[in-house]
Amino acid sequence: MKKISVDHLARVEGNGGISATIDGKIVSDVKFSIYEGPRLIEKLTIGRTPEEDVSMSPRICAICSVSHKNAVLRAIENALDVKISQKSYLLRNLMHMGEFIESHSLHTFYLALPDFLGFPNAIAMASKFEFEVKIALEMKHFGNHIMKTLNGRYIHGENAVIGGFGKYPYREELLQIKAKAIHFMPFVFKTVTLFCGIDYPDCPDSPTLYACCEPGDNKFGFWGDEILLSTGKTVHRD
Amino acid sequence: MNKDKLKIGIYELTGCAGCALLILDCEMELIDIFNAADIQSFLMAKSDNIDGELDIALVEGSVTTEKEIEELKDIRERAKVVVAFGLCASVGGIQARFGNKEWKENYKKIYGDIEMTHTKSVQSQPIDAYIDVDLYLPGCPVGKEQFLHFFTRALKGAPPEKYPRPVCVTCKYNENDCLLNKGIPCLGPLTADGCGSVCPNHNLPCQGCWGPAEGANPTSEFFLLKEKGFDIEAIKKRMSNYSGTKLAEFFEQFKKESK
Numbered sequence: 401m402k403k404i405s406v407d408h409l410a411r412v413e414g415n416g417g418i419s420a421t422i423d424g425k426i427v428s429d430v431k432f433s434i435y436e437g438p439r440l441i442e443k444l445t446i447g448r449t450p451e452e453d454v455s456m457s458p459r460i461c462a463i464c465s466v467s468h469k470n471a472v473l474r475a476i477e478n479a480l481d482v483k484i485s486q487k488s489y490l491l492r493n494l495m496h497m498g499e500f501i502e503s504h505s506l507h508t509f510y511l512a513l514p515d516f517l518g519f520p521n522a523i524a525m526a527s528k529f530e531f532e533v534k535i536a537l538e539m540k541h542f543g544n545h546i547m548k549t550l551n552g553r554y555i556h557g558e559n560a561v562i563g564g565f566g567k568y569p570y571r572e573e574l575l576q577i578k579a580k581a582i583h584f585m586p587f588v589f590k591t592v593t594l595f596c597g598i599d600y601p602d603c604p605d606s607p608t609l610y611a612c613c614e615p616g617d618n619k620f621g622f623w624g625d626e627i628l629l630s631t632g633k634t635v636h637r638d
Numbered sequence: 639m640n641k642d643k644l645k646i647g648i649y650e651l652t653g654c655a656g657c658a659l660l661i662l663d664c665e666m667e668l669i670d671i672f673n674a675a676d677i678q679s680f681l682m683a684k685s686d687n688i689d690g691e692l693d694i695a696l697v698e699g700s701v702t703t704e705k706e707i708e709e710l711k712d713i714r715e716r717a718k719v720v721v722a723f724g725l726c727a728s729v730g731g732i733q734a735r736f737g738n739k740e741w742k743e744n745y746k747k748i749y750g751d752i753e754m755t756h757t758k759s760v761q762s763q764p765i766d767a768y769i770d771v772d773l774y775l776p777g778c779p780v781g782k783e784q785f786l787h788f789f790t791r792a793l794k795g796a797p798p799e800k801y802p803r804p805v806c807v808t809c810k811y812n813e814n815d816c817l818l819n820k821g822i823p824c825l826g827p828l829t830a831d832g833c834g835s836v837c838p839n840h841n842l843p844c845q846g847c848w849g850p851a852e853g854a855n856p857t858s859e860f861f862l863l864k865e866k867g868f869d870i871e872a873i874k875k876r877m878s879n880y881s882g883t884k885l886a887e888f889f890e891q892f893k894k895e896s897k
């Protein structure tokens with residue numbers, strides 16, 4: 401029987417630790433601790449103007465700040481009955497995709513992959529996987545570039561506001577984003593191949609509940625008023 | 639590891655991780671950063687972390703638990719130079735708006751009687767409430783350019799550039815139409831520069847996310863805002879969103895000067 405204890409989990413966002421007892425193939429007493437300090441954000445938004453709330457809310461977490469931003473914008477626009485144009489809707493979607501590209505490049509290549517390939521960090525991987533590391537950095541940069549173009553900054557940009565955007569991007573900027581996205585496509589397929597080729601350790605099956613939003617129009621997307629659960633249930637926002 | 643390289647530790651207390659993420663957002667410079675310095679500890683990015691002597695410790699986040707006070711004191715003992723990295727570390731961040739009494743009351747309202755199991759929560763404060771701080775790099779998050787300038791200068795043993803101006807100065811360099819003239823409450827006159835006036839560049843008012851400007855003249859600015867018909871109380875409230883515990887000092891100065 402062996403007791404393991406990791407005081408500080410590395411290469412994850414946030415502070416946490418884990419301990420467990422391992423007896424042959426039996427794992428028990430798994431304790432997962434989260435060390436995040438409280439911030440009382442729920443209280444911070446009270447008594448402020450909607451505009452100030454939109455500014456502060458993404459500070460909940462930087463890794464997914466655009467998701468927080470889209471959520472707070474949707475909530476406030478819904479409460480104030482503000483409609484946004486189709487153009488703004490599409491641009492917010494693009495902004496969200498920027499976050500996905502940035503964040504997934506970070507999580508897959510920088511936070512997770514070093515564990516599977518036996519390196520302490522992604523930069524150390526460059527000695528053997530220089531191309532992968534460099535192109536992953538470029539993809540991450542591309543995601544950030546999209547967020548900056550739409551939201552004004554990489555992290556906690558202010559350009560997406562109630563009703564639309566402070567400043568709309570130029571057509572030329574959007575076309576460049578399109579060209580870049582096409583440029584990265586072959587590498588996206590390579591990434592899928594790379595991750596499918598990894599020997600993942602067997603994990604016990606546990607029922608996982610998956611949830612996603614129904615964006616409407618039979619399209620792929622990440623926000624909507626209906627939450628679809630893998631149990632087959634649908635929950636409405638309200 | 640090369641002995642001559644600067645030993646740097648990057649630590650996160652309570653915040654949104656944006657300032658630490660900003661370092662990873664230097665994608666085109668990241669490999670050079672890791673090669674130029676000996677990054678001893680950076681939990682978000684690497685697993686072989688060492689808690690030893692450091693030349694520079696970058697501390698992100700404010701202090702909101704007793705455990706963090708201990709961690710912070712340990713960092714101070716190990717590091718020659720401690721940098722308050724970002725707004726949370728410099729002024730306490732958005733979570734430092736409440737005084738001690740309010741903090742406790744609000745904690746109870748949100749979490750009820752649930753206490754943290756491993757430590758106790760304390761009112762959010764900037765790191766200089768507990769230790770001596772050598773340098774401040776404000777910003778929510780720190781600006782990328784600001785960080786890279788700081789880093790390259792540190793490699794050469796030079797102190798960082800100072801930004802003793804308010805956002806308005808850069809805003810004027812950028813030839814923006816002033817939003818105050820359009821009746822939009824912009825905090826540029828009171829806020830520390832460093833972002834390149836990004837919000838006014840997008841026709842949006844500054845929300846104050848770099849914290850109070852050292853070189854600002856709050857008295858004069860408040861009178862100017864008053865003259866332009868802005869509600870001073872609303873401006874103060876707005877200003878308090880990102881100024882943490884340093885706002886009180888800022889207004890003390892204002893009170894003294896306006897007498």
Ligand code: SF4
Nearest residue numbers: 653654656725726778
């Ligand atoms: S200063 Fe802002 S970006 Fe940095 S950790 Fe605090 S909330 Fe996040």
Ligand code: SF4
Nearest residue numbers: 806809816817824826
């Ligand atoms: S728009 Fe804001 S930052 Fe720019 S000059 Fe006017 S008050 Fe200053």
Ligand code: SF4
Nearest residue numbers: 833837844845846847
């Ligand atoms: S203009 Fe003001 S709110 Fe906008 S990024 Fe700069 S300091 Fe922050």
